[in-house]
Amino acid sequence: MSALLDRLGVELPIVQAGMGGGIARHELAAAVSEAGGLGTLGILPADRLAAELRAARERTRRPVAVNLLLPFARAAHWSVAAEADAVVTFWGRPRRRVAGVWLHQCGSVREALAAHRAGADGVIVQGMEAGGHVRGTHPALGLLEQARATLPAGYPILLAGGLADAADVERALAAGADAAVLGTRFLTSDESRAHPAYKARVGESEETVLTELFGLGWPAPHRVLRNAATDRWLSGRDPRGPRGIRALNRVTAPLARRLPPLDPGRFQRPDRPLLSPQPPTDDGPSSLLDSGPLYAGETAGRIHDVRPAADLVRDLSGVGAAR
Ligand SMILES: Cc1cc2nc3c(=O)[nH]c(=O)nc-3n(C[C@H](O)[C@H](O)[C@H](O)COP(=O)(O)O)c2cc1C
Known part of the structure; x- marks a missing residue:
């Protein structure tokens, strides 16, 4: 068990990536957290983000994270983030802004070192296979290997990019990741607020x-x-x-x-x-x-269905599917 997940009280090493612009809202984050993973709310205007966090809290007592894109995070966003169980930041100079658990998503070892120096409780290393905004310029597993070799032993490193099934997650954990972070796979869940035709196109592309x-x-x-x-x-x-x-x-x-x-x-x-x-x-x-x-990430070519998020969490973590 990863010390970071233990500290957060997250049972399974599955993290749903925050997906901004209204895709990852309370329905998705709460479903993932309730199933034992870590659900994450994507960035929205601060008042809407606060409402999403309240709605997620009504659906689950388990930990919920908030994702902030640094170029768009204002003081009001940080106030909301301070109420979450963890904050995941992306795209910009890593700097601690909350007292609680803070993770920074990085595209390089250099950036991961900067986050570590800035006091991040852990980093997410993002491979170039990832969907959405891509900071990574190397394949995910290679970046993980480099990051493990460079950061202090035991420092929490999570892996994002190119993960879509239980075998991918197992490989990531075997390579030293504390947890697997998945965006595209959760985009194509029942609870994501992506347009239904967008979800269908992931399945067809x-x-x-x-x-x-x-x-x-x-x-x-x-x-x-x-x-x-x-x-x-x-x-x-x-x-x-x-x-x-x-x-x-x-x-x-x-x-x-x-x-x-x-x-x-x-x-x-x-x-x-x-x-x-x-x-x-x-x-x-x-x-x-x-x-x-x-x-969408490169895994789009391997994803052909839209499923309940809780089933995905169970399948991905290898604890047995609900069907
Ligand atoms: C639809 C979509 C929206 C995303 N939006 C965000 C975001 O708002 N903030 C963020 O940190 N990462 C965002 N990402 C990137 C994810 O954090 C993560 O790096 C990526 O999804 C991992 O690769 P995968 O899509 O292959 O699972 C997004 C990804 C997708 C697919």
């Missing part, structure tokens, strides 16, 4: 692309399924996307972070070069299925 296309307000690499927008803009040789769009994403980023959240359903079209990071959710505009990012 064999291929993903690592791009910078949907970077309006957040110019950072991300792995997505192909859709009408990627077909329109990624026909050239550079999968990152046309230079003009990437330049526009960069120059508008500081402004976009200061303005109230935009409503991409109003302006986003597959053929318009204004492509925001908002994914399609079950309560958002369906037009984002064609014009928005369908974040």
Whole structure:
């Protein structure tokens, strides 16, 4: 048993990744935690995040984590995060902002060392196979091996990227991970708030692309399924996307972070070069299925069903499926 999971009171070494923009809300996080894993709420505006944490607490007494994307985390987000059992940060200089358990998701050994120095209670190392925003530039298991060899013995290291079934989890744990962190597999659960057609497309797709296309307000690499927008803009040789769009994403980023959240359903079209990071959710505009990012990892090619999160937790941890 990992000392970190023990400290948190988490029974099984399965962590559901925080998925922002409204995908991982209380239904998913509570279902994962209630099944014995660690559920994580994805970032939302702070008042909505607080409401999600309250709703999750009504469904489970087990630990629940909150994920904060550092470029978008404001003081009000940190106040909410302080109420969670753990905070997972991503994308930015690691710095302790809460008294409780703090994990930082990293894409390199260098970043993991910085998080350790900053007092993180553990790190998640993310391989380049991962879905969503991708910090990793190496395959997950290689990065884990390097991180284990560099960080102090016993320091908690969790692994994210490319994990979708019990054999993957077993391999990760055997290679020294304290726990497995999964995004794409939980995206395709009944409880995730991804648009149902988005979940179906994960099941149908064999291929993903690592791009910078949907970077309006957040110019950072991300792995997505192909859709009408990627077909329109990624026909050239550079999968990152046309230079003009990437330049526009960069120059508008500081402004976009200061303005109230935009409503991409109003302006986003597959053929318009204004492509925001908002994914399609079950309560958002369906037009984002064609014009928005369908974040998914390389495991999309191996995932062909949508299942209850509790069944996934049990299957992934090898304690026996509910069916
Ligand atoms: C739909 C989706 C949304 C994501 N959103 C976030 C996020 O808001 N914050 C974060 O730290 N990571 C996010 N990630 C990345 C995950 O933390 C994790 O690194 C990744 O899902 C692991 O790879 P996998 O998708 O192959 O399981 C997201 C991933 C996906 C698939």
